[in-house]
Amino acid sequence: MTNALTVDLAVIGGGVAGCMAAVAAAREGARVVLVERYGFLGGNATAGAVAQFNSWQTAAGRRVVAGLADEVVARLRAVGAAGPHEVFTMSTGHRMDRVVYAPERLKWVLDRLLLDAGVQPLLHAQVAAVQAAGRRVESLSVLCKSGLVELRPRVLADASGDLDALQRAGARFLPLAEGEALQPATMMFRFGPVDFERFDAIAAPERAALARRGHAQGELARAALHAARDPGSDDAWFNISRLAVDATDAWALSRAEIEGRDQAWRAAQFLQREVPGCERGTLRAFGTQIGIRETRRVEGDHVLGADDLLRPAAFADAIAAGAYPIDIHPAQGGGLQYRELGDDHAYAIPWRCLLPTTLDNALALGRGVSATHEAQAAIRVMTISMAVGHAAGIGAALACAGGRDGAVRGIDIRALQRRLREQGAILH
Ligand SMILES: Cc1cc2nc3c(=O)[nH]c(=O)nc-3n(C[C@H](O)[C@H](O)[C@H](O)COP(=O)(O)OP(=O)(O)OC[C@H]3O[C@@H](n4cnc5c(N)ncnc54)[C@H](O)[C@@H]3O)c2cc1C
Incomplete structure (x- = not known):
């Protein structure tokens, strides 16, 4: 093995969640490497060509996602690559709000965002193995054009969607309940x-x-x-x-x-x-690849359930909010299971959903956070994935600040929330 590199944060996966985490952490002064298997960033947003960021607000028009996600849209608009915010009726008859964007040009926008923040991207690179000692991730072996590169991060943030790195680190995952099936994929x-x-x-x-x-x-x-x-x-x-x-x-x-x-x-x-x-x-x-809605969901300190969204639950450690309904595409058949929320209904996502139960210096983010199949069907959208990524980046930087060892349970949640609000994020 060659080229061992010690960093504060290694982000695995350059989808929207991973990009926001990398940028947010680097802006806080952390040394960040982002590992992405393709030669470009964006994940489902570019390779999967999803082409619309859905659900920025409640049905009544109250904003619930902002912060770094807003900056992505502003940068897209500055180059004519995103439309206005619009409220529309889907062909299934459901009401939704969105911003459409050009997937191809988002690749360039994300490049600039990461480079401006000082993130070091490692492209055409896949996690081959993760070495953990007890509850601590020690290093990662990444297979890329130079062969195997070793990364020694204080915090590992797995934003690969499929949580490949956490799987290799021995994390636990949540099973589907009786009668549930993974949401299907789509070739855009x-x-x-x-x-x-x-x-x-x-x-x-x-x-x-x-x-x-x-x-x-x-x-x-x-x-x-x-x-x-x-x-x-x-x-x-x-x-x-x-x-x-x-x-x-x-x-x-x-x-x-x-x-x-x-x-x-x-x-x-x-x-x-x-x-x-x-x-x-x-x-x-x-699309470069089929878009993947659901694979592994990590077992975290809190498992977000449908009840948490529908009540909604108030969390002292809320780090992001959302208003997207529970939207399950059945694996078979042509229809949709859609549980709309009330007019001004929003919910929160707690920091504990990002913490794998068996590891001390690792985070799960994006569509693999700790949630039931039903709750994941709501919080998987890109707006919320960006908001969670934003929080994960600042949280990881706090876990490394002042020579700390990357323990993600020990961070000052109020400091994280304060920093997020200062950067325009909405927490509930
Ligand atoms: C067909 C479809 C339609 C959707 N429609 C909408 C919509 O209209 N609006 C909306 O907001 N959301 C929509 N979503 C949901 C949304 O696109 C995803 O849930 C969201 O993009 C997830 O982002 P992520 O960053 O968590 O993961 P991903 O986008 O899956 O990104 C994961 C990244 O990790 C990389 N990666 C994977 N494995 C490895 C590895 N082993 N090593 C290195 N890199 C790796 C991938 O290449 C990718 O870049 C849709 C999803 C699909 C599939």
Whole structure:
């Protein structure tokens, strides 16, 4: 092994959660390396081409996510790569708010954000092994173009979505309950040109009927015509395919990538033939990979449950807030299980959800935080993932400040909350 590097924080995974954690920690003065398996950042936001940041506010219009997430949107808008904040009705009839963005240009925006903050990215790099002694992560072996690189972090933050590093460190994960299944994955695809005047004018009942017909004909894996316009173009990213897969199983993942492209291909034919405004369009691009909604969820000091969201629970160690409803895409069939929240309903996420029960100097963030299948179906969205990442970065920096050893349970929660508020974050 060559090139051992000692750092305050090693962030594994450059999705939106990992990027926010890395930036937030580096701005607090921590030495941060971010390890990402692709040659670019963004995860589901870019490689998965999700193309819209959903749920910034309650249905009544109260903001619940801001801070670093706002800065990402401001930087996107400055280069014409994000639309205005909009409230809209989904093709399933549900109300939602969002900011659409251009996935390709988000890659560059995240590059600049990380470099400006002083983060050291290690791209084309995957965690091969994690060495832990008892409850402490000592080092990581990262496989990259130079061979194996060893990282010795005081804090390990696993933002890989699948929590590969924590799995290799021997952390425990939460099982699915009886009758639950992992949420399916989706191969997003870019389709255009779309005549948006006509496409957007399709009335909701007609849109729903079209989607049901496409599903009944076997051309749409999901009974929806959900699309986000790519800003500055006549194209949209369509979210129609549906793949039941455990994406931590390499063979199943391989099959799902191929099946995903085929589902997208068939959906594009349906759009072209049957959907007003899409007649001149063709499939222009697939996502780099299928978008993954759910895999491992860590067992943390607190397991966020649906009740915590629905009551909602007040947590003394709240570090982020959200208002996205419980949105479960069933693994099979064309529908959606959707539990809408009340008009001004928001919930909080406590710091303890980031703390793996069996490790002292590690954090889980993004879609793998400690939550039940139901609660994860709400807090997995990118707005909340960014808010949690923001908190994780400052928390990790506090755990290393003044020569501390990276113990993430010992941090001053009030100092973390204060710092987050100073940076515009909303905690409940
Ligand atoms: C199809 C789909 C539609 C969605 N729609 C919306 C929506 O409309 N609005 C919304 O806000 N959210 C939406 N979501 C949810 C949201 O996109 C994700 O939950 C969120 O992006 C998760 O971010 P993350 O940073 O936790 O993980 P990810 O985005 O999964 O990022 C993980 C990163 O880690 C890297 N990585 C993985 N393993 C390793 C490893 N071993 N070593 C190194 N790097 C590794 C990956 O390449 C990736 O960059 C959707 C998700 C999907 C899949």
